[in-house]
Amino acid sequence: MTCLFENSSKQNKKQDLNIPILQAVDRFCEPDLPWQKTKAGEKAIMECPVGRVGYRIRPCNVAGEWQSVLDYCVNEVINKLSSAVENFQTGLDATPEIAMEIFSGLKNNSASGTSMSLGDITATINILDGMKNASSAVTLHDDSMMNDFIDSASNILSTEWTDDNTITQDLSTNYLQAVEGLVTNMKVNQSDGHNSSNVQFQVCRNNDGCNRTIFGVEMALTTTAQAKVVALKNLSNKLPNHFSKTESASIVVSATLENTSDHMTNITLIFPFNKTTAHPGYKIKCVFWHTNRSEWSDKGCVWTEAEENIVCECSHLTSFSSLISKEEVDHPFLDMITYIGLGISICSLLVFLFIEWLVWSAIVKSNLSLYRHTSLANIAVSLLLANCCFLASAFPEKLGKLTCFVLVLAKHFFFTAMFFWMLCLSLMLLHQLIFVFSPLRKRVFMILSFTVGYGSPTVVVGVSYVYYDMLGKEPGNSYHNPETCWLRYEGLMKGSLHAFLFPVGVITLMNLISMVVVIITLMRPKVSEGKTDDKETLRSIIKAIVFLTPVFGGTWLLAVVSFTINEKTTLKVMLDYAFTIVNSLQGFLILVTGCLGEKRVREEVLRYILGSRSTKSESRQNLTTSIKK
Structure with missing residues (x-):
């Protein structure tokens, strides 16, 4: 129905109301005073008692069964504080004195032991969130204000919230973001911290590091800037946890730096752990809370099991090995190797394309040479764009969701296209050697190669995205992982990473088979017959196939072997380093094989460098004229 409201000035306002109609055949929840008969799938609503503002609701599920009451009634004082925060955010009475009154009132009306409804908890978290937003514009720097804030945040964690997991997870996510934001924005003067029953706040002044013990957890932070550390009890079990079959630790530790230009290089947390009470076959996973994506992430975090402790170390890692690894790779120097190798590779590919x-x-004189250089040029372009996309996604936490998704699509496409163009090159060589009297026509090669080289990766990427994201064939397993800006791995034959591994494995196997067939065919005498130019080109193609197949395919097969090793053995470490080094230098190897390794290309480049190209052309012209005369 629609209600029409009219005031004394004849001004009107409409409001639509949804009133459930209970038919004779409908299911319903029986009256349960004070709750009246309610249609299945609807919610019964009641007013709050005197002195409280809001409403209470009780859902009636589709089976006609009453659910738990959700009490959204709010203490009148907390409701007034909510209004004050709304004004504070707009700039009205936005002064440090008003901020102190807000935090003081919040502390007094959320005191430990005070019964708080779901409405009180929701309103209190919204107040903290509102003050977090306002604190970015209004400087809050009173130590007593910080203490009231910590006590208020602690009081919320002393009470039960609700048995509705969805509501609890939303509230806990907002709570953590609000607390971390206020800790970051609020300034401290002389205080070294403040401890409450569920929240401990510590300040580390400028020195060589920050070492604290909070709620029994030892923390070591590598930084020279002023650091603020806050630890929270009774929160981790409320936050959403997408890691299946895991239990959260009881303490959440958050560290922020006063000087945002100084980057935190490493944080170490030592949790007490009793093996005797742990489940058999237990596994530990160190994670951090990704504020922008509101979920736990284990990127850059590794754990070490001590005698009676769990040691977690977190840092940012972006090495090439993360493209294939089931878990984050934590070996030193891999990032450095990746970036140096990528720099050399990208420069080499640009030089290669310029030389081409x-x-x-001058060098494309026959169809065979055209096929070779077309394939190599497209391999170089695909690898160049893939490497650039990899560099662009090196810091996923600084990228938006859309940007990260686009980069994953691009990396998946261009890395896959590189292999399909390798397949085109090897199959063309195989056809040329086997079907000697049926040469491949130029138009046919161009159509087939571009269809296979770029059409096939498009199909692979498109089908992968539709399968994992749009159709949701594997629940909870999306196409890409926002934490790494790469494909997901969820287990053996589970996860979109297999949409990359499977084509790479098949193409590499086909290239290896082609290489064997080529070698066997070369042993036949007929292969040595033919035009000199074609024989020279064939040799160049064979060298490219024989050299690049192990480099491209062998490199990723090396990674697949590392992928199958579960434990961090010396062999796995060696494979990770080998894969990263060779993979990051592939562009340089293409330059060596495609240009520097071909005599005709070297000669043409030397002519351009020495400036003798025009002179030799003139000499040939004069010689021809003399003969004709």
């Missing part, structure tokens, strides 16, 4: 453009008309 420079000498194209």
Whole structure:
């Protein structure tokens, strides 16, 4: 129905109301005073008692069964504080004195032991969130204000929230973001911290590091800036946890730096742990809370089991090995190797493409040479764009969700396209050697190669995205992982990473088979017959296939072997380093094989460098003229 409201000035306002109609055949919840008969799938609503503002609701599920009451009634004082915070955010009475009154009132009306309804908890968290937003514009720097804030945040954790997991997870996410934001924005003067029953706050002044013990957890932070550390009890079990079959630790530790230009390099947490009371076959996973994505992440975090402790170390890692690894790779120097190798690779690919453009008309004299250089040029372009996308996604936490998703699509496409163009090159060589009297026509090669080289990766990426994201064939397993800006791995034959591994494995196997067939065919005498130019080109293609197949395919097969090793053995470490080094230098290897390894290309480049190209062309022209005369 629609209600029409009219005031004394004849001004009107409409409001639509949904009133459930209970038919004779409908299911309903029986009256349970003070709750009246309610239609299945609807919610019964009641007013709050005197002195409280809001409402109470009790859902009636589709089976006609009453659910738990959700009490959204709010203490009148807390409700007034909510209004004050709304004004504070707009700039009205936005002064440090008003902020002190808000935090003081919040502390007094959320005192430990005070019964708080779901409405009180929701309103209190919204107050903290509102003050977090306002504190970015209004400087809050009183130590007593910080103490009241910590006590208020602690009091909320002393009471039960609700048995509705969805509501609890939303509230806990907002709570953590509000607390971390206020700790970051609020300034401290002389205080070294403040401890409450569920929240402990510590300040580390400028020195060589920050070492604290909070709620029995030892923390070591590597930084020279002023650090603020807050530990929270009774929160981790309320936060959403997408890691299946895991239990959260009882303490959440958050560290922020006063000087945002100083980056936290490493944080170490030592949790007490009793093996005797742990479940058999237990596994530990160190995680951090990703505020922007509101979920736990284990990126850059590793754990070490001591005698009676769990040691967690977290840092940012972006090495190439993370493209294939089931878990984050934590070996030192891999990042450095990746970036140095990528720099060399990208420069080499640009040089290669420039040389190809420079000498194209001079070296592409036959269909066979055209096929070779077309394939190599597209391999170089695909690898160049893939490497650039990899660098662009090196810091996923600084990227938006859409940007991260686009980069995952691009990396998946271009890395896969590189292999399909390798397949085109090897199959073309195989056809040329086997079907000697049926040469491949230029138009046919161009259509087939571009269809396979770029059409096949498009199909692979498109089907993968539709399968994992749009159709949701594997619940909870999306196409990409926002934490790593790469495909997901969820277990053996589970996860979108297999949509990359499977094509790479098949193409590498086909290339290896082609290479064996080529070697066997070369042993036949007929292969040595033919035009000199074609024989020279064939040799160049064979060298490219024989050299690049192990480099491309062998490199990723090396990673697959590392992928199958579960434990962090010396062999796995060696494989990770080998994969990262060779993979990051692939562009340089293409330059060596495609340009520097081919005699005709070297000669043309030398002519351009030495400036003798025009001179030799003139000499040939003069010689021809003399003969004709």
